Amino acid sequence: MTSTRIEVDRARCTGIGICESVLPERFEVDDNGGLTVHDETVAAEDRDDVEEAVRSCPAAALRLTTGEAR
Numbered sequence: 001m002t003s004t005r006i007e008v009d010r011a012r013c014t015g016i017g018i019c020e021s022v023l024p025e026r027f028e029v030d031d032n033g034g035l036t037v038h039d040e041t042v043a044a045e046d047r048d049d050v051e052e053a054v055r056s057c058p059a060a061a062l063r064l065t066t067g068e069a070r
C-alpha cells in the first residue's frame with residue numbers, strides 16, 4: 001500500500017504561513033515563524049485540500065511524496 005506524505009523544505013520555508021491560512025488544522029506557524037505540520041500523512045479524501053495548500057506556498061517549500069506506507 002502506498003501513502004502520500006507532506007514534506008517541508010525547512011531551508012526554503014519563510015514562515016509566512018500561507019499554508020496555515022489555507023489549511024489551519026494541518027499547518028501551524030508559531031510566533032517565531034516555525035512551521036509545525038500536525039499530520040504529515042495525507043488520506044485520499046484530504047488530498048485535494050492539501051494540494052491546494054502545497055500550491056499556495058510562495059516559497060515552494062512544500063511538496064507531496066508518495067511511497068510505501070510504514
Ligand code: SF4
Nearest residue numbers: 013014016017019057
Ligand atoms: S506557506 Fe510555505 S513558506 Fe509559508 S509557512 Fe507554509 S511552508 Fe513555510
